[in-house]
Amino acid sequence: MSARDLSVLASVILIVAMLIIPFPSWMLSVLIIVNISLALLVLLTSMNMNEPLQFSIFPSLLLLLTLFRLGLNVSTTRSILSKGEAGGVVETFGTFVVGGNVLVGLVVFVILIVIQFIVITKGSERVSEVAARFTLDAMPGKQMSIDADLNAGMISEHDARHRRDKISREADFYGAMDGASKFVKGDAIAGIVIVMINLIFGIIIGMTQQGLPIGEAATRYSLLTVGDGIVSQIPALLISTATGIVVTRAASEGNLGQDIMKQLLAYPYMLYVAAFTIFMLGVATPINDLLTIPIAAAMAIGGFMLSRTPVESETETAAMEEEIETEEMKSPESVVNLLNVDPIEFEFGYGLIPLADTNQGGDLLDRIVMIRRQLAIELGLVIPVVRIRDNIQLQPNEYRLKIKGSEMARGELLLDHYLAMSPGVEDDSIEGIDTVEPSFGLPAKWISEDMKEQAEIFGYTVVDPPSVVSTHITEVIKTNAHELLGRQETKQLIDHLQESYPILVEEVTPNPLSVGEVQKVLAKLLKENVSVRNLPVIFETLADFSKMSSDTDLLAEYVRQALARQITNHYVQENGNLKVVTMSGKAEKLIADSIQQTEHGNYLSMDPSDSQRLLETIANQIEQLSLMEESPIILCSPAVRMYVRQLTERYFPQVPILSYNELEANVEVQSVGVVNVD
DSSP, rough: OOHHHHHHHHHHHHHHHHHHHHOOOOHHHHHHHHHHHHHHHHHHHHHHHHSSGTTTEEEEEHHHHHHHHHHHHHHHHHHHHHHHHOHHHHHIIIIIIIIOOOOHHHHHHHHHHIIIIIIIIIHHHHHHHHHHHHHHHHHHHHHHHHHHHHHTTSSHHHHHHHHHHHHHHHHHHHHHHHHHHHHHHHHHHHHHHHHHHHHHHHHHHHHHTTTOOOHHHHHHHHHHHHHHHHHHHHHHHHHHHHHHHHOOOSSOOOHHHHHHHHHTTTTTTEEEEEEHHHHHHHHHSSSHHHHHHHHHHHHHHHHHHHHSSOOOHHHHHHHHHHHHHHHHHHHHHHHHHOOOOOOOEEEEGGHHHHHHGGGGGGGOOOOOOOOHHHHHHHHOOOOOOOEEEETSSSOTEEEEEEETEEEEEEEEEOOEEEEEOOOOOOTTTTTOEEEOOOOOOEEEEEEEEEHHHHHHTTTTEEEOOOHHHHHHHHHHHHHHHHOOOOHHHHHHHHHHHHTTHHHHHHHHHHHTSSSHHHHHHHHHHHTTTTOOOOOOHHHHHHHTTTTTOOOOHHHHHHOOOOOHHHHHHHHOOOEEEEEEEEHHHHHHHHHHTTTTEEETTTEEEEHHHHHHHHHHHHHHHEEEEEEEETOOEEEEEEHHHHHHHHHTTTTTTTEEHHHHHHSSSTTTEEEEEOOOOO
């Protein structure tokens, strides 16, 4: 434990001792000076802080200082009533400060109490209460603002975490200040009670136990009581002033001295007006001119000096900032920063700015927050921050989505229209601009708001532009999720899993599988739209089979079979049926015979004519299912599933390839087509 910690603990023990043990008069004098010094230090610290959170320990410190002051009051009261003295400091305040006049001392004491209790403490208590209430009420809005800035790419995850922590600390601080201000109020009341006790019982003790005449007893104990009251109320007044300064520093930019001088003297010509007013006050009233004229002259000179001080104009400031920015661009560090590539970028033309502008009713930022949450649930992957920016090189109504710097999708929106997708049979009465729905490539029309109700009556699916673009973003990210999962993201998933399953993680990585090999397995699952959210099952499977093989393709197949229930539920229909296109025995044998085994893994090496025949047959089956309005699914044996996927992924990337081991036993499989090679 450090010396600072021990000093704080010793101070608390000293406070407890003051409540129990009688201290000698010289020690009380030392502690009184220490009390005044601490109060002055707290006041100066509160004036020089830039924001309240820089003095976040103030509520606890206020409690300790209040307890210290009350402990001193108990000790001085004990000394006054038992010995008729309380040290040189108390006696000095009772005689020298108030001139030995008891009545003057009582008046000064009452004035200090009124200033502290009625003016400062009451105002501080009200400000603390309102600040705590408004800080708590504003927390949801501030959190949403942080999420919006994070999604817009304006801040990083670290900055967002820091801002959220600051908001939480602000709420805790103002809540604590609301309660801490009650300490000062109670301390003022306790001061009044202690003074009354010292005064009344001091006179009684002086007359009965010490045999003093009533006049001498009243004089002696009144001076000691007034001295003790004033010497305790001065630091109390300093502390209550510091409390008021802390809770009223809501919109400050620097310390109190800087803010006062900067803002009070922001308009030098107002000093001329004030100087003229003071000058006329001396001329028009009996007030001595020797008082008003020097003050007026000092204010006028001050205004003249301030008005001559060069003030940077906005143009000069902007030019200076531009020059600094240019110099920074020339530095090697800024060039390095330009090499960074955002994982996901959404760019749009100036005509789509209302989509992202909250002042114009845009909710794109909130939608992206929901997209990231939705994909985290569906895929088990934390989607990186989507950086949103406008791009004047795009058409006004055009947008595009980039992943790792490469364009993945592009579309066009008409903000004053709705996108109506045909139910299959188009109606000529629905007029609009022909287009294609960007997410799924369906024929659609941009219709005006007047046609919206009529289109819905005829069975059209009508969506607004923000929903169109958010759906497009969701589908593009889902399709390319495997590219967003790198080693760093995989390490984060592993660390999260290790919190609950430490032994399981230790058995898989770093030995026998590295983070990169785990990443390859997870990426293969995501590439075929298999969620990796169930990481415990995935790692259980890797723990079982990674000792037999380090081939990530083979390990991914084992993981798929372990996730059979999840895969089945994803594709099975509501009635429990699953309609599939099966691979014939000849087709599977042709594929199996074309597998080449090497020391770096197995791959498919098929004769081009054979692969062409297979792909044509698969294309025919998919077309027939499309006419039947059925989603195509190809079912094959586990031994060739991986190679069928290799064959079809370039031409039919969205067609699922399942094996018999990936289906639950209770699923009724209906074959609606067969892939032959005849």
